[in-house]
Each structure stands twice: as C-alpha cells, then as structure tokens.
Amino acid sequence: MSSQNVFSSSAMIQSVKDEGPKHRKEYLLHSLEVMKALENMRQEGKACDFIIKAGKLEFQVHRPILVACSTYFRAMFGSFTKESLEGVVELKDLNENSVRDCVKFMYTGDSSSLSTDTVTNMLHTATVLQLDRLCDLCFEFLLNNICPENCLNLFDLSELYERKDLEDAARKYMQENFVKVTNETPFLLLTKDEALVLILEYARTDDMVWSASESWVEFNVDIRGIEVLDFFNMLSLEEFPSEILINRLWLAKYFQESDLCKNQLCKCVFSDIIRFSVNLSLSNWSVLNSMSETYEHVVQDVHEIICQFALKNFTAILNDDDFCTLSKENVIAMFKSPDAVYFSSEKLKWNAMLKWAKENPCSDALFPKILGTIDLRRLPKKFLLDAISNEPLVQAYPSSKNTLEAVLRQYVIVTEDSAIALLNGNNDIDILDLKNLKWTPLHHTGSHDAKICTVNGHLCLLDGRDLYFCRKIECVKQPSLSKFPSPAANLIGLDDKIYVLDMPHCFIFDTLTNKWNESVVMPPLLTGGSRLCPLGCRGKLFLINSSSTIWDGEKDKDDIFEELILPPDINCQIVANSSSAYCAGSIYVSGKSRTTKYWRIARYMFSRNKWTEIAIPGYSETAADSMPLHVFSFKSYLYAYKTFHGLGMDTECLFKYNEEWNEWSRIMKTIPRRSLHLDDKNIKSVYSFSLRT
Structure with a gap:
C-alpha cells in the first residue's frame, strides 16, 4: 500500500511537470495552501489525533502528516504499539527545541532554524525520527558552513554518521585553516595527547606548531605550563627560527621556567655562527641579544656579531622600543663606539638616551656617564639652551649640569676634514x-x-x-x-x-x-x-x-x-x-x-x-x-x-x-x-x- 502511494505520488508529480508552467504554478499554490492550513490546524489543536512530548514541551499533531514524512512514525503507527494505542509518545533523549523544529519541518518544509549552534542536535533528532530529507539538509548545511568553531566537531559527526564527504571536507579545511582552528574552544578543550596528535598531523611549519601549542598551554597556563617541553619537542628547528617564533618562545613565562627548553633553543640558534649572522635582523636582534647574555655556552663571536650589527643599524635600533631593554653597559658601549653608523645629528643620541633614562633607574654617576658619550659640541647652541639645559634629568644631576655649562662657556663649532x-x-x-x-x-x-x-x-x-x-x-x-x-x-x-x-x-x-x-x-x-x-x-x-x-x-x-x-x-x-x-x-x-x-x-x-x-x-x-x-x-x-x-x-x-x-x-x-x-x-x-x- 505504502509503495503504491509513493508510486502514485511520483506519477502525479510527473504529470504536473508535463502539464506546463501554468498547471505547475496552480499545483504549487494548492500544495502551499494545504500545508499552511494543516499548520494552522496543528497550532489551534483542530482534528489533532496524536501528541509528541519532549522535555517540557508537547505538540498536538496529525498522524497522517507524521506517517507521510517519517519512517519512524510510519513504523510506530503500522502496528499496535503502546504509543499508537495511547495516542502519545515521549521523546526523552531528544532536544526539545530540535523536536519542535522537526515537527515544524514536517508540516511546512521550513528548515530556516538550521544554524551552527542548532545543526548538531537537529541532525541527531532528524536521524532518530528518520526524516531523510531533513538529514540531507543538515549535512548540506554542515558542508557549506565549515568554520574554525565547528571543524573538529565535523570529524566526530563524520565518524558517527559514516559520512566520508564530511570527513574529507573537514580535513581540507583543517589543512588550510589550522592556526584559526587551534585558537577556538574545541581545540583548547582537547587533552594534551589529542592536541599533540592534531599538531603532528596538520602543522606544516615550526611557526604553526608553536602557535597551536601556545594557544593550548595558555588556555590554562597554571596547569598546562609544565607540559611545555612536550610541545617544544614537536619543533623540528631544521631551519633558523623566524623572528615571530623566537619572540613567542623566549618571551613566554612558562618557557623561561624550563631550562631544558631554553638551552635547546639557544643551542639551535647559536650553534651555526654563519647561519646566525645571516638571520640576525632588526626584528629579532633584541631577543637574540637577551638570549646570548643568558646562555652560558655562547661563543664570543656571537657577541661580536650582535655588537657590529647594532653599530651598523645604529639609528634603527635607537628608535626601536626594545632599545630601552638594553643594559647600561650595552648603551654606553654603543654610544662610545667610533664605529656607530648614523647620519643624523647628535639629537639622535640625546633623544634615545632620554627615552632609555626615563625607563631605567639612573644613579648619580650613571646619567652623567651616558650624557658624556654625546658630543654636545655638535649640537646647535640654541638646542643646548632650549632643550638640554631645561631637561629635569640634567638639572637633577649636578655633574651633568656642570658638563653642559662648560660646553656652553667654551662653545665652538666643531670643524673637521x-x-x-x-x-x-x-x-x-x-x-x-x-x-x-x-x-x-x-x-x-x-x-x-x-x-x-x-x-x-x-x-x-x-x-x-x-x-x-x-x-x-x-x-x-x-x-x-x-x-x-x-x-x-x-x-x-x-x-x-x-x-x-x-x-x-x-x-x-x-x-x-x-x-x-x-x-x-x-x-x-x-x-x-x-x-x-x-x-x-x-x-x-x-x-x-x-x-x-x-x-x-x-x-x-x-x-x-x-x-x-x-x-x-x-x-x-x-x-x-x-x-x-x-x-x-x-x-x-x-x-x-x-x-x-x-x-x-x-x-x-x-x-x-x-x-x-x-x-x-x-x-x-x-x-x-x-x-x-x-x-x-x-x-x-x-x-x-x-x-x-x-x-x-x-x-x-x-x-x-x-x-x-x-x-x-x-x-x-x-x-x-x-x-x-x-x-x-x-x-x-x-x-x-x-x-x-
């Protein structure tokens, strides 16, 4: 009987198609009017002969509609089940909102409630109720709306519903958007072993490895910080680390607390002097200088390379915010060196020294010593009077004030070859x-x-x-x-x-x-x-x-x-x-x-x-x-x-x-x-x- 009805319906649809556009339009209008009337009857409780309960909600429905749309209800009403006899079914393990949306879909065909937040529950409910058309719409929605927030969930869904197409789509998205996925909550909630497996499979570079590792560790750094070595060991370090990677590693507090991690990174960076000198840049000089001062096995050549680089890029480094992190010894050495390459006036040194002194506590002896590295005679007399003599730091240290006054008393423009x-x-x-x-x-x-x-x-x-x-x-x-x-x-x-x-x-x-x-x-x-x-x-x-x-x-x-x-x-x-x-x-x-x-x-x-x-x-x-x-x-x-x-x-x-x-x-x-x-x-x-x- 059922097969006969389906065949008859198919034949009727084909005959409608054959009748031409006008007949098809009348057929569709009639179908919509019937569906709207049935939905109104359901909402008003008219001629309803069955009740669906889910959570705190219950829905009065018509058995023919359920039988026409759902294999689950077709089987239920095809025999003398308890639910069929009592006229009520309680769907205890299904989300009540998803049941509501499924009932609405059976009456209207409306799936507009599908979203990234509702699709998982909707798919589960539609599968239980055997709403094949709605299941297809859910899978279609998932394939067309993959995002960092739901990508990992798609792997679970593909396994649960045996959908290879879903797995392939999730894998492709993961390969193209790995870093974005690892910044989202589903990844951050993984266990350490689960996170390591994903990183091993999808991270193509050391930067990607550490980006994911950093996200996972910092989600609960107080507990996960001790796991940093396992993630650090995932780095290949075959090539010289990028400036982004070096900065993210070295400046992380939990990384600093692991001597094994620090020593391994320093060994990688400083073991090849030629590679180190080639990769030293304005983006990483500050952190590499800090590493060289910390690592006890660094060779003297490394310090000399960093020093020569700083002198060659004198202007850029003095304008870098990280200049203020240098030690007083490094600052004085840079200012005193005759090899410093800069083509501005001595204002460059003055501005940089002032910035450094305001960020670092200066003693009575230190500030005058740094000021002494600036050739005040090369500055315009007006600048000496207007800017330097009125600077509070100069006024605060008597020896600095005396130095300036001596220059002003004997001010002579410096002449050179x-x-x-x-x-x-x-x-x-x-x-x-x-x-x-x-x-x-x-x-x-x-x-x-x-x-x-x-x-x-x-x-x-x-x-x-x-x-x-x-x-x-x-x-x-x-x-x-x-x-x-x-x-x-x-x-x-x-x-x-x-x-x-x-x-x-x-x-x-x-x-x-x-x-x-x-x-x-x-x-x-x-x-x-x-x-x-x-x-x-x-x-x-x-x-x-x-x-x-x-x-x-x-x-x-x-x-x-x-x-x-x-x-x-x-x-x-x-x-x-x-x-x-x-x-x-x-x-x-x-x-x-x-x-x-x-x-x-x-x-x-x-x-x-x-x-x-x-x-x-x-x-x-x-x-x-x-x-x-x-x-x-x-x-x-x-x-x-x-x-x-x-x-x-x-x-x-x-x-x-x-x-x-x-x-x-x-x-x-x-x-x-x-x-x-x-x-x-x-x-x-x-x-x-x-x-x-």
Missing part, C-alpha cells in the same frame, strides 16, 4: 679631499639618474629610488622610496631631513627615525611654470624662481616652503644646472644671463630683503664661456667651482669669494679628475661635506 663632491652628467661622483687635494671616485653601483645633497655634514646620494649616505668613500644603503621620482626631482637637505621635491609631491626622509614620509603634498603650483632652484636654509625650503609667482592660490603661512623671485632687473635667470647656497645670512644663486649665454651670480640678503648681483669668478666674460658655474658654502665662506676649456686644454678651478671686496680668488687650478672627458664636463652638482667617519 672636509671634501667636495662632484656629480657629472654620467652619474659619476668624484670626491676631492681638501686636505691633500686628491681626487677619489665614490663607489656606487647605481645606474639610474643620480642626485646628491648634504645633511648634517654628510653626503647623501639618491640613485633612482635608493638612498645612500656616504661614509668615507663607500655608500651605506638606507631605506628606499616606494617609487621612482622623476628625473626633474630635486634633492635637498635641511636640518635632520632630506627632501625629494618631485612636483607636486614631496618625499621626506627623517634621519632621526630612518623612515620616509611619502604622503606630503606641496602647495599648489602654477602649471607650466619656469624652472625652480630649491635651497634648504633657516628652517625653510626656498624655491628660487626667475619668473612670476609659482603659487596657484593662497599658501599656508606655516608651510615649510617659501618662494624667492629673481626680479627682472637682476641679469640672472634659473636654468638647468643652476645651483644655490646659503652663507653668512645671504642666499647665492647661479644662473645664466637673461641676454647672453654666460653665467651670473645673484645674491639675496635677508637683512635688506633685496636682490643684487655679485662678481663672477674668472679672468673675463669671454674666458668664463658657457660651462656651468656651481656655488656652494663651506665653513661660512662662499665657493664656486667651474671648468674652463679653451686653448687646447681644460682647467678646473675652485674659487673663494671675498664679500668685502666683491671679488673671487682662485685657490685651486688644474686638478685632474679620474674621468676628465668632453662628455663628462657637464657637472650637475657640487657639494662640500665632512669626511668624519
């Missing part, structure tokens, strides 16, 4: 040592359009997007720009910063932090304006122009950029290879005559707010020819560098300007460079800088 750098059209850079008048090539491997400038007395090179500081005659790499500036960009040094002016963008490198700021936008400039000659001085970036105003609208009065316009009555205009310098309260700029091809020099005096022309170096205007004339300042004097050619020979001359007599004196002549060829004479830039190491 200096040199001149020439950048030519082939992007070669030659260095002239002014002490022995010897040329030396600067070794740099770049092939892009090069630019040079000076900041804090150091020569800086921008090659494409790569920034270098020059230490003696070698280039020391600094952080790079994220993109290439245009060939027309200018490189300017001002105070502790380097500016790349690439209209309308301005990229700023801070030597105190060793970081770029690439988000600065210059004030709006007039498009198609004339050429600019920028110069950094007096805390401003002056954009010198020989035409009309360069601003397009109003400019913020507090902006660092200022314009200086060469008036028409000054016979000097900005051209390619124009140069500028600040010396003794005036700005000097070289440019070409407005009427001839020859070079001129104009002077702007801040005290008079006035432009004037000054004499040009050379024997006569005809001798000056059209080769570029470069001006620069050196030890409070103005200098000019120029190549003359004629009479079959080339001459390179260096001139010094006498302001009182408005005349130039030649101090060097015919100094052959390494590459004195016709295609090499177009000198792009000339700067003076310090040769201090």
Whole structure:
C-alpha cells in the first residue's frame, strides 16, 4: 500500500511537470495552501489525533502528516504499539527545541532554524525520527558552513554518521585553516595527547606548531605550563627560527621556567655562527641579544656579531622600543663606539638616551656617564639652551649640569676634514679631499639618474629610488622610496631631513627615525611654470624662481616652503644646472644671463630683503664661456667651482669669494679628475661635506 502511494505520488508529480508552467504554478499554490492550513490546524489543536512530548514541551499533531514524512512514525503507527494505542509518545533523549523544529519541518518544509549552534542536535533528532530529507539538509548545511568553531566537531559527526564527504571536507579545511582552528574552544578543550596528535598531523611549519601549542598551554597556563617541553619537542628547528617564533618562545613565562627548553633553543640558534649572522635582523636582534647574555655556552663571536650589527643599524635600533631593554653597559658601549653608523645629528643620541633614562633607574654617576658619550659640541647652541639645559634629568644631576655649562662657556663649532663632491652628467661622483687635494671616485653601483645633497655634514646620494649616505668613500644603503621620482626631482637637505621635491609631491626622509614620509603634498603650483632652484636654509625650503609667482592660490603661512623671485632687473635667470647656497645670512644663486649665454651670480640678503648681483669668478666674460658655474658654502665662506676649456686644454678651478671686496680668488687650478672627458664636463652638482667617519 505504502509503495503504491509513493508510486502514485511520483506519477502525479510527473504529470504536473508535463502539464506546463501554468498547471505547475496552480499545483504549487494548492500544495502551499494545504500545508499552511494543516499548520494552522496543528497550532489551534483542530482534528489533532496524536501528541509528541519532549522535555517540557508537547505538540498536538496529525498522524497522517507524521506517517507521510517519517519512517519512524510510519513504523510506530503500522502496528499496535503502546504509543499508537495511547495516542502519545515521549521523546526523552531528544532536544526539545530540535523536536519542535522537526515537527515544524514536517508540516511546512521550513528548515530556516538550521544554524551552527542548532545543526548538531537537529541532525541527531532528524536521524532518530528518520526524516531523510531533513538529514540531507543538515549535512548540506554542515558542508557549506565549515568554520574554525565547528571543524573538529565535523570529524566526530563524520565518524558517527559514516559520512566520508564530511570527513574529507573537514580535513581540507583543517589543512588550510589550522592556526584559526587551534585558537577556538574545541581545540583548547582537547587533552594534551589529542592536541599533540592534531599538531603532528596538520602543522606544516615550526611557526604553526608553536602557535597551536601556545594557544593550548595558555588556555590554562597554571596547569598546562609544565607540559611545555612536550610541545617544544614537536619543533623540528631544521631551519633558523623566524623572528615571530623566537619572540613567542623566549618571551613566554612558562618557557623561561624550563631550562631544558631554553638551552635547546639557544643551542639551535647559536650553534651555526654563519647561519646566525645571516638571520640576525632588526626584528629579532633584541631577543637574540637577551638570549646570548643568558646562555652560558655562547661563543664570543656571537657577541661580536650582535655588537657590529647594532653599530651598523645604529639609528634603527635607537628608535626601536626594545632599545630601552638594553643594559647600561650595552648603551654606553654603543654610544662610545667610533664605529656607530648614523647620519643624523647628535639629537639622535640625546633623544634615545632620554627615552632609555626615563625607563631605567639612573644613579648619580650613571646619567652623567651616558650624557658624556654625546658630543654636545655638535649640537646647535640654541638646542643646548632650549632643550638640554631645561631637561629635569640634567638639572637633577649636578655633574651633568656642570658638563653642559662648560660646553656652553667654551662653545665652538666643531670643524673637521672636509671634501667636495662632484656629480657629472654620467652619474659619476668624484670626491676631492681638501686636505691633500686628491681626487677619489665614490663607489656606487647605481645606474639610474643620480642626485646628491648634504645633511648634517654628510653626503647623501639618491640613485633612482635608493638612498645612500656616504661614509668615507663607500655608500651605506638606507631605506628606499616606494617609487621612482622623476628625473626633474630635486634633492635637498635641511636640518635632520632630506627632501625629494618631485612636483607636486614631496618625499621626506627623517634621519632621526630612518623612515620616509611619502604622503606630503606641496602647495599648489602654477602649471607650466619656469624652472625652480630649491635651497634648504633657516628652517625653510626656498624655491628660487626667475619668473612670476609659482603659487596657484593662497599658501599656508606655516608651510615649510617659501618662494624667492629673481626680479627682472637682476641679469640672472634659473636654468638647468643652476645651483644655490646659503652663507653668512645671504642666499647665492647661479644662473645664466637673461641676454647672453654666460653665467651670473645673484645674491639675496635677508637683512635688506633685496636682490643684487655679485662678481663672477674668472679672468673675463669671454674666458668664463658657457660651462656651468656651481656655488656652494663651506665653513661660512662662499665657493664656486667651474671648468674652463679653451686653448687646447681644460682647467678646473675652485674659487673663494671675498664679500668685502666683491671679488673671487682662485685657490685651486688644474686638478685632474679620474674621468676628465668632453662628455663628462657637464657637472650637475657640487657639494662640500665632512669626511668624519
């Protein structure tokens, strides 16, 4: 009878499909109306002939509906069972809410109550009541909604219901989301052995192994902390541990309490000196330094490698928050070392020392000792008076106060051996040592359009997007720009910063932090304006122009950029290879005559707010020819560098300007460079800088 009904129903459904869309729509509407009417009758208790009890809930239902949907009830009502005779069944071991949802599903086909929280109970109830369609919907929901919270539960369900597809899906998800799964409660509630089995099977790297281990241990660290060695032994440590892994291991309190773990990690890290030196980085130097001071079997080479790394990355380490964790011995050694590589002013040391001293207790002897490692003579006198003398820590220690007062009484600007750098059209850079008048090539491997400038007395090179500081005659790499500036960009040094002016963008490198700021936008400039000659001085970036105003609208009065316009009555205009310098309260700029091809020099005096022309170096205007004339300042004097050619020979001359007599004196002549060829004479830039190491 039952089989006949099923066959008849199937045949009826097929006949509905064959009738066409209109008939199908009427059939569906009729079915929905009947189902809705039956559900209303159930809720109102009309014509109900059976009761289902679950927990504190009971449901009045119609036997035909139960028989049509559930094999469980079909068997119950097909014989003279107690429940069939009494008209009531009590489902003691099933969740009452799931029973309610199953009853609703039998009447309406609604499975909207399925969620990650309800699906497990719903599946169990549907299985007991043999609601095959609802079981399929539950499995479909599980396969489509795997997440870190239920992934482990799927393994249990796949075994319980013998669903290989569920197991395969859970395994695939576990492989792709292992770390996420191990951060959730189901994993954290596993026993140690269960957790170790999962980690062994699914963790592909040491970082993943320890991430899961750390989560499990820290869930109840007071009890599980003693188990750390078993999890640590899961690490292969075949490769050098990542900085994340080292930090997570070494900084964990429960790890520190296990001498076996610490010794094994230190042995792995320090046993191969070459591997250690290659993997030492700014991300792990602090913790590796701490490990080296703790591990008693570390070799001296390790300490030397860490020390040299710190000196090479002096600026970055002084700006690192972990700098404050260094011992006083390490701080003093770093500050006193002549090998420290940094290109900012002594403000870098002062700022770092102040940060360290405020984090670490200082004795009467310690703070003055650290202060003594800073060369206060290299700091501007205004900074000494405004910042250092007013610092409470300086005032608190009499010897520090006395040291500062002694420097101020005998304040003299430190002078050092200096040199001149020439950048030519082939992007070669030659260095002239002014002490022995010897040329030396600067070794740099770049092939892009090069630019040079000076900041804090150091020569800086921008090659494409790569920034270098020059230490003696070698280039020391600094952080790079994220993109290439245009060939027309200018490189300017001002105070502790380097500016790349690439209209309308301005990229700023801070030597105190060793970081770029690439988000600065210059004030709006007039498009198609004339050429600019920028110069950094007096805390401003002056954009010198020989035409009309360069601003397009109003400019913020507090902006660092200022314009200086060469008036028409000054016979000097900005051209390619124009140069500028600040010396003794005036700005000097070289440019070409407005009427001839020859070079001129104009002077702007801040005290008079006035432009004037000054004499040009050379024997006569005809001798000056059209080769570029470069001006620069050196030890409070103005200098000019120029190549003359004629009479079959080339001459390179260096001139010094006498302001009182408005005349130039030649101090060097015919100094052959390494590459004195016709295609090499177009000198792009000339700067003076310090040769201090």
